[in-house]
Amino acid sequence: MSERLALRGVSVRLGERPVLDGVDLEVRAGEVVGLLGRNGAGKTTLLRVASGLLRPAAGSVSIEGRDAGALRRRERARAVALVPQETAVDFPFSVAEVVLMGRTPHLGWLGFEGARDLAVARAAMERLGIAALAERSILELSGGERQLAVVARALAQEPRLLLLDEPTAFLDLRHRIEVLAHVRAFAAAGGGALVVSHDLGIAARFCDRLVLIARGRVLAVGTPAEVLVPARLREAFEIEAAVLAGPDGQPVVVPRALA
Amino acid sequence: MSVLRPARLAVVLLGLCCVVLATAALGLTAGPSPVGARDALHALLDPTLGGPAADIVRGIRLPRVVAALEVGACLAVAGVLFQALLRNPLADPFVLGISGGAALGGVGVLALGGGLGLGYAAVPPAAFAGALAATALLFGVAGLRGRLSSTTLLLTGVVFNAVASAAIIFLASLGGMAEGTSIFLWLIGSLASAHGELLGWIALLLAGGLACALPWARALNLLSLGEESAEQLGVAVERAKRVLLFSTALMVGAAVSVSGLIGFVGLIVPHALRLVLGPDHRLLVPAAALAGAAFLALCDTAARTLLPGRELPVGAITALAGGPLFLLLLRRQNRRGLLP
Numbered sequence: 001m002s003e004r005l006a007l008r009g010v011s012v013r014l015g016e017r018p019v020l021d022g023v024d025l026e027v028r029a030g031e032v033v034g035l036l037g038r039n040g041a042g043k044t045t046l047l048r049v050a051s052g053l054l055r056p057a058a059g060s061v062s063i064e065g066r067d068a069g070a071l072r073r074r075e076r077a078r079a080v081a082l083v084p085q086e087t088a089v090d091f092p093f094s095v096a097e098v099v100l101m102g103r104t105p106h107l108g109w110l111g112f113e114g115a116r117d118l119a120v121a122r123a124a125m126e127r128l129g130i131a132a133l134a135e136r137s138i139l140e141l142s143g144g145e146r147q148l149a150v151v152a153r154a155l156a157q158e159p160r161l162l163l164l165d166e167p168t169a170f171l172d173l174r175h176r177i178e179v180l181a182h183v184r185a186f187a188a189a190g191g192g193a194l195v196v197s198h199d200l201g202i203a204a205r206f207c208d209r210l211v212l213i214a215r216g217r218v219l220a221v222g223t224p225a226e227v228l229v230p231a232r233l234r235e236a237f238e239i240e241a242a243v244l245a246g247p248d249g250q251p252v253v254v255p256r257a258l259a
Numbered sequence: 260m261s262v263l264r265p266a267r268l269a270v271v272l273l274g275l276c277c278v279v280l281a282t283a284a285l286g287l288t289a290g291p292s293p294v295g296a297r298d299a300l301h302a303l304l305d306p307t308l309g310g311p312a313a314d315i316v317r318g319i320r321l322p323r324v325v326a327a328l329e330v331g332a333c334l335a336v337a338g339v340l341f342q343a344l345l346r347n348p349l350a351d352p353f354v355l356g357i358s359g360g361a362a363l364g365g366v367g368v369l370a371l372g373g374g375l376g377l378g379y380a381a382v383p384p385a386a387f388a389g390a391l392a393a394t395a396l397l398f399g400v401a402g403l404r405g406r407l408s409s410t411t412l413l414l415t416g417v418v419f420n421a422v423a424s425a426a427i428i429f430l431a432s433l434g435g436m437a438e439g440t441s442i443f444l445w446l447i448g449s450l451a452s453a454h455g456e457l458l459g460w461i462a463l464l465l466a467g468g469l470a471c472a473l474p475w476a477r478a479l480n481l482l483s484l485g486e487e488s489a490e491q492l493g494v495a496v497e498r499a500k501r502v503l504l505f506s507t508a509l510m511v512g513a514a515v516s517v518s519g520l521i522g523f524v525g526l527i528v529p530h531a532l533r534l535v536l537g538p539d540h541r542l543l544v545p546a547a548a549l550a551g552a553a554f555l556a557l558c559d560t561a562a563r564t565l566l567p568g569r570e571l572p573v574g575a576i577t578a579l580a581g582g583p584l585f586l587l588l589l590r591r592q593n594r595r596g597l598l599p
């Protein structure tokens with residue numbers, strides 16, 4: 001089964017206002033798909049639909065070929081993990097405890113973590129380079145470190161589809177590359193990932209395909225070189241931009257003025 | 260990697276059980292006429308034993324100690340649950356005004372129910388209904404979706420409590436209760452007139468509340484990541500909130516119907532436990548039941564013995580301890596920039 005996520009004709013309304021309007025989107029195993037668009041274009045709503053938090057008014061959402069609405073919570077949580085833009089934690093849980101929360105859909109009915117849960121959580125923290133922070137309170141971490149812990153939590157969930165909502169918005173450059181490299185590694189191991197990003201450079205560098213949306217509709221789907229062209233950018237972002245060729249041949253967008 | 264294991268849970272809870280027994284023993288032996296531990300034990304074990312010591316232990320102190328244990332457990336667990344559900348460590352049934360709603364229900368039935376032939380047994384259900392109504396009102400007013408800000412918490416709590424106190428005094432005047440000290444004891448919180456015949460019911464409500472809450476203890480941990488994250492990890496968030504708010508109303512109603520408005524137990528106990536045991540609710544919820552029981556039994560013994568020849572309402576003692584702690588927590592939130 002190569003298809004991790006498929007949206008067909010998905011529409012969502014908030015009151016009278018259509019937020020998503022007939023969206024088609026696919027994420028296949030092994031690929032990282034970037035989701036681009038202006039604020040309010042419907043990106044976060046799309047992720048909420050894909051993660052099963054929101055039922056669309058029309059259209060279908062399937063996860064690994066199965067109707068998302070028919071999946072049990074626990075099944076869905078084993079298949080899909082979501083990294084929100086920002087996670088505010090209210091009590092002084094340790095980083096290890098937060099990462100172990102990702103094991104929830106795998107636990108037995110008593111809800112205690114077993115040896116395998118601990119091993120998976122430890123491996124996730126090591127992969128993200130935060131093993132040294134395991135015993136620290138999540139409240140004492142910087143925003144970037146906290147986000148790495150949340151990504152580790154999502155990996156500890158052992159999902160097959162990873163949804164990330166601007167996961168690097170509050171991170172410095174090094175951490176941005178680090179997080180995206182982990183998403184790539186996740187895809188290389190057979191997972192599928194859908195990443196919302198405002199950073200076109202990062203998106204072009206790390207995504208196999210890009211989906212450009214505006215006002216709830218898909219404007220363009222394709223490789224970074226196909227999607228990141230001046231005409232599309234004018235339409236989606238209402239800016240004038242030049243697109244240059246980067247050192248690896250990937251497009252580099254240089255914003256110049258308002259359209 | 261430090262993580263909660265069943266063995267640690269068992270050891271901590273067993274230790275707290277010993278603390279509960281110790282505070283109960285102190286409550287049974289200490290007082291204006293001290294009774295030796297051995298005599299107290301004999302009086303408990305042998306119901307046929309007569310004499311003034313046995314009468315004091317069985318007839319006066321035992322119901323009072325049991326009431327303190329039950330009320331303390333109810334209030335502390337309700338505090339933990341409110342804090343996790345509202346995602347604010349300042350939440351407490353008294354501060355939020357939920358206890359006020361419960362007291363209003365209880366006093367209402369006492370003041371007006373006489374004509375309907377309702378006796379004291381009608382107080383717990385009425386207090387439960389009052390707590391439930393206050394909870395619904397809180398959610399309605401705050402338009403609650405996720406975290407309750409400290410500003411909203413404080414404002415709604417102040418208003419709820421003021422309105423509840425005024426309505427209680429009004430109802431009491433209507434029902435001719437205002438002459439005695441009983442209304443004063445409802446408002447300040449005391450175990451001096453705890454009705455022994457209610458204690459079995461209160462124990463049942465406490466057990467019911469705990470039975471509702473404990474299966475959701477791990478879900479409470481996840482809720483502190485936010486409702487969407489918890490939902491995405493497989494928690495049925497709406498069901499969790501409904502069940503847990505129902506169980507807080509059960510426990511607050513139970514506590515208030517024997518003791519009136521004892522404040523801050525739900526703030527002090529969870530806060531102290533979190534410092535020592537960490538924030539994991541699988542441990543925190545049962546530990547709060549035991550520690551809350553011990554804490555209030557200790558406070559009530561202090562209330563009976565601090566001033567020779569007279570008695571303080573226990574609510575005054577918990578408020579004197581809890582008020583400053585509340586301000587301290589508020590200041591810490593302020594510094595961390597978590598307000599409003």
